[in-house]
Amino acid sequence: MEKNITVTTLFFSFAADRMNARQIQVPLAPGSTLGQLIEEQFVARLGPESQNWLFSVNQEWASRDLPLQDGDEVAVIPPVSGG
Amino acid sequence: MEKNITVTTLFFSFAADRMNARQIQVPLAPGSTLGQLIEEQFVARLGPESQNWLFSVNQEWASRDLPLQDGDEVAVIPPVSGG
Amino acid sequence: MNITRLITDPIDVNEALGAIADPECGAQVFFLGVVRNEFEGRASQGIFYDAYVSLAEKELARIATELHDAFDIRHLVLVHRIGDLPVGTASVLVAVAAGHRPDAFRAAKEGIDRIKARVPIWKREHWVKGPDTWHDDASASHDVE
Amino acid sequence: MNITRLITDPIDVNEALGAIADPECGAQVFFLGVVRNEFEGRASQGIFYDAYVSLAEKELARIATELHDAFDIRHLVLVHRIGDLPVGTASVLVAVAAGHRPDAFRAAKEGIDRIKARVPIWKREHWVKGPDTWHDDASASHDVE
Numbered sequence: 001m002e003k004n005i006t007v008t009t010l011f012f013s014f015a016a017d018r019m020n021a022r023q024i025q026v027p028l029a030p031g032s033t034l035g036q037l038i039e040e041q042f043v044a045r046l047g048p049e050s051q052n053w054l055f056s057v058n059q060e061w062a063s064r065d066l067p068l069q070d071g072d073e074v075a076v077i078p079p080v081s082g083g
Numbered sequence: 084m085e086k087n088i089t090v091t092t093l094f095f096s097f098a099a100d101r102m103n104a105r106q107i108q109v110p111l112a113p114g115s116t117l118g119q120l121i122e123e124q125f126v127a128r129l130g131p132e133s134q135n136w137l138f139s140v141n142q143e144w145a146s147r148d149l150p151l152q153d154g155d156e157v158a159v160i161p162p163v164s165g166g
Numbered sequence: 167m168n169i170t171r172l173i174t175d176p177i178d179v180n181e182a183l184g185a186i187a188d189p190e191c192g193a194q195v196f197f198l199g200v201v202r203n204e205f206e207g208r209a210s211q212g213i214f215y216d217a218y219v220s221l222a223e224k225e226l227a228r229i230a231t232e233l234h235d236a237f238d239i240r241h242l243v244l245v246h247r248i249g250d251l252p253v254g255t256a257s258v259l260v261a262v263a264a265g266h267r268p269d270a271f272r273a274a275k276e277g278i279d280r281i282k283a284r285v286p287i288w289k290r291e292h293w294v295k296g297p298d299t300w301h302d303d304a305s306a307s308h309d310v311e
Numbered sequence: 312m313n314i315t316r317l318i319t320d321p322i323d324v325n326e327a328l329g330a331i332a333d334p335e336c337g338a339q340v341f342f343l344g345v346v347r348n349e350f351e352g353r354a355s356q357g358i359f360y361d362a363y364v365s366l367a368e369k370e371l372a373r374i375a376t377e378l379h380d381a382f383d384i385r386h387l388v389l390v391h392r393i394g395d396l397p398v399g400t401a402s403v404l405v406a407v408a409a410g411h412r413p414d415a416f417r418a419a420k421e422g423i424d425r426i427k428a429r430v431p432i433w434k435r436e437h438w439v440k441g442p443d444t445w446h447d448d449a450s451a452s453h454d455v456e
Contacts, residue, residue, distance in 0.1 A: 013361050013433035014448040047448060049424070056431075057363045075363050075431075081446035082367075082391055082432030083344050083403055083425065096216050097222035097290030097303040132304060140284075142220040158218055158286075164217070165246055165257050166199050166249075166276065166285030179324060189348040195342045195419070196341040197412065203334040214426045267342065267423060274340070275416050 004071035005025035007037065015053075015078045018046055028068060036065030037074065046076065052076050086110035088153035090120065098136075098161045101129055110152060118147030120157065129159065136161050168234075170288075171251040172219050177247055186241035186263035193267035195274040199258040205301075209289035209294035215248040215257060216276050218286040222246070229280045237273040239264040245278055246287055285298045313379075314388040315371035317364050317432075320399035322392055322401040331386035336341035340419040344403040346396050350446075354439035360393040360402060363431040367391070374425045382418040384409040388423055391432055 005028050009063070011019045021043070026041055034055055043050055046059040056062055088111050094102045102125070109124055112143055126133055137160040139145055151157070167185050179196065186194060201213050218264055226244045233242060243261035260277040264270035289301040299306040312330045324341065331339055346358050371389045376439040378387060388406035396402055405422040409415035434446040 010363065012363055012431065013435070014445040014451065015370070016361075017445070018450075056363070056366050057371060059363075062373065075366065077363065077366075077431050078433070079447045080427075080429065080431050081434045082430050083427040092217065095218055096290070097300040097306065099216075100300070101305075130305065136241065139218070139221050142218075142224060158221065160218065160286050161288070162222075162285065162302045163286050164289045165217075165280075165285050166282040179328065183324065187345075187399065187445070189345075192345050192347040194341075194343040194345060194401075196339075196343075197416070198339040198341075199412070200332075200334075200337050202337040202338060202410070254332065256339075267344070267420075271342070271416065271420050275412075278412060303447075 007072040010075040015076045034066045090155040093158040098159045117149045168230050170230050174249050177259045182243045183262040191263035193270040195229050195270040197260040197274050197278045198256045199264050203253045204232045212252040214250050214290040216288045217248045222285045225285045233273045237269040266290045313375050316374050319394050322404045327388045327406040336408035337408045338415040340415040342405040342419050342423045343401045346400050348398045357397040357437045359395050359435040361433045362393045367430045370430045382414040382416045405412045
């Protein structure tokens, strides 16, 4: 299928180090889910523990079965350590 | 017995109101205890609930069987309500 | 550093911040007691705090020692203001610095609980209507006029 | 009043005091988290705090709503500072005003617990010796050199 939508993915903390990027623009096929994006594009570099991390879409926590839309802002949220 | 020692008794809060005094000098017979002082001199005016109050001698919590010495500073401590 | 005292000037939170600052302490907890505009539903305009100052300061110091024994804390401020305090004024400050937050919270909670239970300080409420009354005075009328 | 935000300027306790002042509130509890000079026994010179600012501020606001629902409190400040903070600097402030102290203490404790558990903020430790490492990064070596 043609990859004619684009989402922005943000990385923080050691996820940014592992990706060597804070932000990546990813072309996707329409109907792709958050889970597909993570699995197909990022898990190899983020490491297997990233399967257990949280993710957000458009600044809101999101489940992996969420279909992504053109222009969405996805964020990869490794375990937090604020305080 | 001759009352040839003197103790100072301090009153606070509503105890001071009931005694109409913040401080009273009391002549006592040597060997008098704190309990005797309270019972004989003050309970009538402080009210029967004062039997359950705390007392101090020379800025330290004291039991009623403590013998008083000349110059002692006794304090009548009604239930506290700081904070 | 420990500070345990009765004061008549306003409580200074910034002084307490300085007193408990410590790079080994990741957690600071402050409790401030403030004079409320009512007590048990009756409007108040302030509180007069009476105290037996010498014994009260001894008791504050004793509570500080107990808290250091009971909790893993490094610095402690226990300050009570006395005299006439209008509504909205801070009357008591407990400040704790500890390595970690559980002990800081527990010590602060215990600190104010013990101050209220044991330190010889007494409140006289200046009601908006009717004569002043002492707290815990069984013979006083607390009826609203 | 509620304040929930991420900041880069120093945390201002006096601003929080002003924000939660209320004559109906007899109890104020403040928690300050401070950058420590060590972590798990290894000397540190400070922490860099990374954050996903937009989601972090939403999450702070959500925690504020939860705390108002769970406890009888009236005012709440939840502020986290981000960026490079040296040892001894305050990184997070929780301030609560309530009618009475039990709810003020519980809400402050819950507030910092929930911030640490859920708000997308991350610490990178500047060790005195050896390269910086992120907290909770399973692939990082935390060995002392």
